[in-house]
Amino acid sequence: MANNNPVTGRLPLLIILTILIALVAYMQWPETVKEKKKYQRIVAVKTASVAYDDFVESVEAVGTARANEQVLITSKYSDLVDEVYFNDGQTVARGDVLVRLNNQEELAKVKELEANLSESVAQLNRLSELLNTKATSRSIVDQQEAKTKAISAQLLSARTKLDDLTIKAPFSGVLGFREISRGAYIDAGSVITSLDDLSTIKVDFNLPERLLTTVHVGQKISAVNSAYQKVKFEGQITSIDSRIDARTRSLKVRAKLPNKALKLRPGMMLNIQVVLKVDKLLQLPESTIIPIEDKHYVFVVQDDVAYRKEVEIGRRHPGIVEIISGVQAGEQIVQEGALKLRDGAHVKVIAHDGKLVEDKQSDLAKKDGGKA
Incomplete structure (x- = not known):
């Protein structure tokens, strides 16, 4: 007897249709995955290295x-200015003559005292010879010796005043503005310049x-x-x-x-x-740190993927943060572009430690073009 059940008759057709649908789905599945990967979002970021560096407190x-030394050049005496030997802002050495006041009177006095001293010394020598022969008394010799010492002291005083009329630089340095002119009369204590x-x-x-x-x-x-x-x-x-x-x-x-x-x-x-x-400390740029409530995070880049990690920070300097734990030296941390990231996001590093990173694919294309 013939089987007239319509379901049984169509069963081979349904099985073949199911197999075809499964085959089409299987063949389309890799293409779907590839499309997703193709249009996957990649964020361009700039990174910085975790590194040990000097942390200056x-x-x-x-x-x-x-x-270092500073002084106002002044005169000890009142007199006329004979010569000025410097200009404004001039560099001078210690002992250089700056100004010479009128010294004719003191010069004459020194010459007079030198002559008097020479005569007094000669007289003292003659009296000393006479004393040896008992031709004069000891008191006369002592008087002449005292007179010679007095003249010598007067000569020393006159020479000192003569030297003071020639004003010299007490140390090496740079002069200020000149406050006097040749021929001017200055009083004792008048400022000549600064040094x-x-x-x-x-x-x-x-x-x-x-x-x-x-x-x-x-x-x-x-x-x-x-x-x-x-x-x-x-x-x-x-x-x-x-x-x-x-x-x-x-x-x-x-x-x-x-x-x-x-x-x-x-x-x-x-x-x-x-x-x-x-101190030599592990540190990062401050811009790499992402504060969330009372915790701090960074994005670590590994194989073009950004992973969020919690870090413990320490002391701060403008633009610099001490890292106590959470990352290791040498790791790449996202410095710019972190706000666009989530944990596990794909990234493209365009700059590292302030230096541009060239695209590897463009490099390969250039090499292939060169070979062609």
Whole structure:
């Protein structure tokens, strides 16, 4: 008897149709995965390396520059100016003649006393010979000896005054403006010019008393001034005051800065940085840190994938953060583009430690083009 069940008759057809659908789905599945990978979002980022570097602990202060030696050149006597031997701003050495006052009278007096002394010494020698032969008394010889000593003292005084009428530089340095002219009459104490030794600059500044145990002679400092914004002047502490200011509770410190190029001038305001301690610490740029509530995170790049990791941070400097734990030295951390990332996101590093990273595919294309 023939089987007229329609379902049984169509069963082979259904089986064949099912197999064809499964085959088509199987063949299309890799293409779907490839399309997803093809259109997967890749974020361009810039990275920085976790590295050990010097972490400088310092304190800042403000001070005023002073010349190593500074003096106002004045005259001890009132007289006419015979000669002026310098110009404004001239560099002079110790002992250089700056001004000569009228010295004719003192010069004549010195010559007179030299003649008197010569005669007195000759008379003393004759009397001494007579004393040896008992031809004169001891008292006459003593009187002549006293007279000779008096003339000698007067001559020394006259020579000293004559020297003082020639004004010389007491030390090497740079002169200020000339305040006198040739032929002018100046009084005793009148300012002729100023003289500054600028080879070294002194700077006094105050620090909190709590730093007394951490500040010492020989400690390094750096100074900056608004006139030279990109230049740091290095120096060291040379002395510390023996007292604490009772009103401000601060400690006065003096430092010296070499100034061979004469860039620094007395009176300049200097921003001082005193180096207290230098440690070798693991650190990162501050821009790599992502704060979330009371925790801190970074994105670590491995094989072009960004993974979020929690880190423990320590001390901070402007732009720098100490890393206590969470990442290791040498790891690549996302510095720019972190706000677009999630854990496991694919990334493309376009710059690392401030240097552009060339595209590997474009490099290969260039090489292939060169070979062709």
